[in-house]
Amino acid sequence: MEKNNGLLAGISKKKRREPISNTNLLMTITVCTFFGMYLIAMIVWRGGFLNPQQFLDLFNNNAYLLIIACGLTMVMISGGIDISGGGITALVTMVCVVYLDDHGGTVLGSLLIAIGIGLAFGLVHAVLVSYLEIQPFIVTLAGMFFARGMITIVSIAPRTAANEEFLRLKQARITLPGIGYYGKTGNFIPAQIEPGVIAAISIVVIIAVILKWTRFGRNLYAVGGNSHSALTLGINVRRTKFIAYVLAGLLSGISGYVYLLHTGAGDAANAAQAEMQAIASNIIGGTLLTGGVGNVIGTLFGMLSLKTITNIVIASGLTKPYYQSITTGLMLCFFILLQSVILAIREKGSFRLLLPEWMRFGRRNNE
Amino acid sequence: MRDVLKKFARSQLVIPLFSLLLIVIFNLIRDVEFFSINIVTNNQGYRVLSGNLISILNGASAVAIMSIGMTLITSSCKGQDISVAAVAAIAGSVFVSVLRSNEITIPVIILAFLSSCLVSVLFSTFNGILVAVFKIQPMIATLILFSAGRSIAYWINGGATPTISSPLLASIGGFIPGIPIPTPIIIMVLFLVLISLVLRFTTLGLYTQVVGINEGTAHLNGINPVWVKLIAFMISGICVATAGNITVCRIGLINHETLLLDAEMDVILSVAIGGTALSGGKFNLYGSVIGAYIIQALTVTLYAMKVPSAAVKAYKAIVIILIVVISSPLVKEFAANLINKLFKKQAGAKIPMKAS
Numbered sequence: 001m002e003k004n005n006g007l008l009a010g011i012s013k014k015k016r017r018e019p020i021s022n023t024n025l026l027m028t029i030t031v032c033t034f035f036g037m038y039l040i041a042m043i044v045w046r047g048g049f050l051n052p053q054q055f056l057d058l059f060n061n062n063a064y065l066l067i068i069a070c071g072l073t074m075v076m077i078s079g080g081i082d083i084s085g086g087g088i089t090a091l092v093t094m095v096c097v098v099y100l101d102d103h104g105g106t107v108l109g110s111l112l113i114a115i116g117i118g119l120a121f122g123l124v125h126a127v128l129v130s131y132l133e134i135q136p137f138i139v140t141l142a143g144m145f146f147a148r149g150m151i152t153i154v155s156i157a158p159r160t161a162a163n164e165e166f167l168r169l170k171q172a173r174i175t176l177p178g179i180g181y182y183g184k185t186g187n188f189i190p191a192q193i194e195p196g197v198i199a200a201i202s203i204v205v206i207i208a209v210i211l212k213w214t215r216f217g218r219n220l221y222a223v224g225g226n227s228h229s230a231l232t233l234g235i236n237v238r239r240t241k242f243i244a245y246v247l248a249g250l251l252s253g254i255s256g257y258v259y260l261l262h263t264g265a266g267d268a269a270n271a272a273q274a275e276m277q278a279i280a281s282n283i284i285g286g287t288l289l290t291g292g293v294g295n296v297i298g299t300l301f302g303m304l305s306l307k308t309i310t311n312i313v314i315a316s317g318l319t320k321p322y323y324q325s326i327t328t329g330l331m332l333c334f335f336i337l338l339q340s341v342i343l344a345i346r347e348k349g350s351f352r353l354l355l356p357e358w359m360r361f362g363r364r365n366n367e
Numbered sequence: 368m369r370d371v372l373k374k375f376a377r378s379q380l381v382i383p384l385f386s387l388l389l390i391v392i393f394n395l396i397r398d399v400e401f402f403s404i405n406i407v408t409n410n411q412g413y414r415v416l417s418g419n420l421i422s423i424l425n426g427a428s429a430v431a432i433m434s435i436g437m438t439l440i441t442s443s444c445k446g447q448d449i450s451v452a453a454v455a456a457i458a459g460s461v462f463v464s465v466l467r468s469n470e471i472t473i474p475v476i477i478l479a480f481l482s483s484c485l486v487s488v489l490f491s492t493f494n495g496i497l498v499a500v501f502k503i504q505p506m507i508a509t510l511i512l513f514s515a516g517r518s519i520a521y522w523i524n525g526g527a528t529p530t531i532s533s534p535l536l537a538s539i540g541g542f543i544p545g546i547p548i549p550t551p552i553i554i555m556v557l558f559l560v561l562i563s564l565v566l567r568f569t570t571l572g573l574y575t576q577v578v579g580i581n582e583g584t585a586h587l588n589g590i591n592p593v594w595v596k597l598i599a600f601m602i603s604g605i606c607v608a609t610a611g612n613i614t615v616c617r618i619g620l621i622n623h624e625t626l627l628l629d630a631e632m633d634v635i636l637s638v639a640i641g642g643t644a645l646s647g648g649k650f651n652l653y654g655s656v657i658g659a660y661i662i663q664a665l666t667v668t669l670y671a672m673k674v675p676s677a678a679v680k681a682y683k684a685i686v687i688i689l690i691v692v693i694s695s696p697l698v699k700e701f702a703a704n705l706i707n708k709l710f711k712k713q714a715g716a717k718i719p720m721k722a723s
Binding site for chain 2: 081128131132133134135137138139141142143144145146148149150151152153156268276279280283288289290320321322323324325326328329330332333336337340341344
């Protein structure tokens with residue numbers, strides 16, 4: 001008892017001395033970068049960046065991406081990869097539109113279909129990856145091909161949803177009290193968010209809780225960090241991976257429904273390259289592909305940073321699309337190098353050791 | 368004979384050859400005419416070979432060339448380069464911009480090819496430095512060029528999709544006058560022979576595998592893993608430039624958005640089907656090339672079955688999953704156990720006879 005009290009008393013002092021974990025360090029860098037970037041944008045470009053609606057539009061336009069990225073975070077923490085998210089999203093939009101329009105479906109039915117498609121993909125991926133030990137990249141690549149191919153089998157032409165019940169849900173907006181901006185005529189326009197954003201934010205919170213405070217979440221980090229020692233500790237590695245892939249598939253299905261709520265159309269080109277943007281969000285957010293390190297809060301800010309840099313590029317007058325992808329590439333490069341250097345310094349004490357001999361600055365023979 | 372068979376059964380080539388055989392048998396049952404090769408006169412007046420078999424070999428050559436480089440990267444770096452198609456678009460753009468600023472003659476084509484190779488090797492080396500020196504996962508390191516590469520190609524072209532036309536280029540992308548085999552196939556074979564000779568007569572192939580299997584051991588044995596990885600990326604750069612230029616010659620224009628679109632996925636697939644583990648280590652160049660032909664044969668078969676081109680991906684995915692399930696360690700073990708059980712009875716009957 002006494003010992004416990006002593007520990008509790010000393011915990012505030014001790015915690016300060018304890019080094020911050022890799023996960024938290026990388027996340028902190030991302031959060032700081034995002035806020036710094038947005039502040040600079042607010043000061044330099046003013047205009048749209050001072051408008052709260054533009055900030056909320058980051059969420060409105062990318063809620064689906066956030067959901068895919070959250071599922072991917074879990075898979076990446078477990079040491080795998082899932083690149084089927086964009087394909088499943090597009091397939092769900094198309095199937096739901098066809099169901100709503102041609103088969104007289106209901107909103108609830110279409111939601112169940114979306115979840116069902118996501119679960120089905122997730123289950124197949126999970127069985128193949130965790131129980132048959134096939135490389136996750138190939139399995140999910142095949143999943144992506146299958147989803148993208150199925151879209152054109154369902155319907156070749158792009159479709160727009162006309163179901164009234166669904167359209168009412170699509171046009172629903174949640175008004176945030178007290179936040180808004182003044183229009184050109186001087187009237188106050190309150191800021192609005194779409195229902196999909198609520199779903200996305202609650203998914204982020206749920207997964208953050210799962211990762212932090214449930215046994216499954218802690219197991220994920222253990223499996224991703226070192227699957228052999230996780231196995232010897234008595235963790236069911238296969239089941240942990242299985243659940244991660246099923247959840248990733250399920251979230252891709254939900255993401256498809258959110259995408260449909262945003263655009264209201266089923267198209268084979270929907271969510272193009274969403275999987276790569278999701279991976280980029282994760283990397284910027286500090287999740288490592290090697291597994292064992294990462295956090296969904298980081299992913300959230302990674303996604304926001306990725307989209308803010310695009311807004312900044314547009315605001316600074318470089319409106320051609322190729323400037324956006326080049327800046328995205330540069331930003332990725334910056335974050336990847338930063339993480340690599342930081343992790344190397346933390347692991348080896350100095351970055352010098354990591355460089356090969358011919359790249360070392362100065363000469364030191366006594367190393 | 369039995370030893371040879373046993374050795375073959377354990378090699379990495381079993382699964383790719385078996386899959387190729389299945390596709391061939393399927394096509395023979397479906398339509399015997401599928402593999403017929405005709406000699407036709409093309410619109411330039413030369414007698415050339417044509418048929419599904421030729422179109423499979425011809426269509427797969429770009430992916431096959433890229434898969435050679437990808438195999439080396441996969442083996443040494445334990446990861447894949449997803450920027451190959453984007454870098455191919457950059458190389459193609461450089462190729463076209465050099466050709467358009469000069470009159471097209473053979474020396475100019477060689478110059479354009481060399482400059483596109485140089486640019487492509489530079490970009491690949493950038494990837495390589497990120498992977499080898501900064502120890503970043505290959506997939507993430509190459510994600511940078513994957514997202515920015517086609518934009519760089521756009522910038523080189525000045526936003527347009529310039530066309531080039533010359534009988535010399537047509538003979539690179541199509542047929543050389545007097546030779547009935549499409550030139551891309553010849554280039555592909557030359558490339559494969561060249562690279563396999565380099566790997567055979569230098570220690571590069573061995574070093575690549577050693578670095579892939581255990582980097583620490585390789586380092587202790589005096590191999591510099593950084594250089595081995597960088598060389599793998601440089602060779603891949605040359606492969607990618609060649610593949611990009613062949614495709615540009617074939618279609619006669621450079622479109623930075625659609626040149627070799629999604630080819631990186633096909634290339635990685637062909638490496639995986641070819642028996643090289645995506646987690647690095649032992650590699651098999653011929654397997655990767657056969658993998659590329661399997662993918663193309665599958666696509667041509669599906670086209671022949673009147674499957675719409677956009678839906679081909681779905682069927683391709685099913686076949687790919689089947690192939691990887693067959694080659695997965697668990698299924699292999701199961702098959703081995705089954706064979707053991709079937710043949711044990713006979714072996715058991717023989718042993719007492721020998722003893723007596």
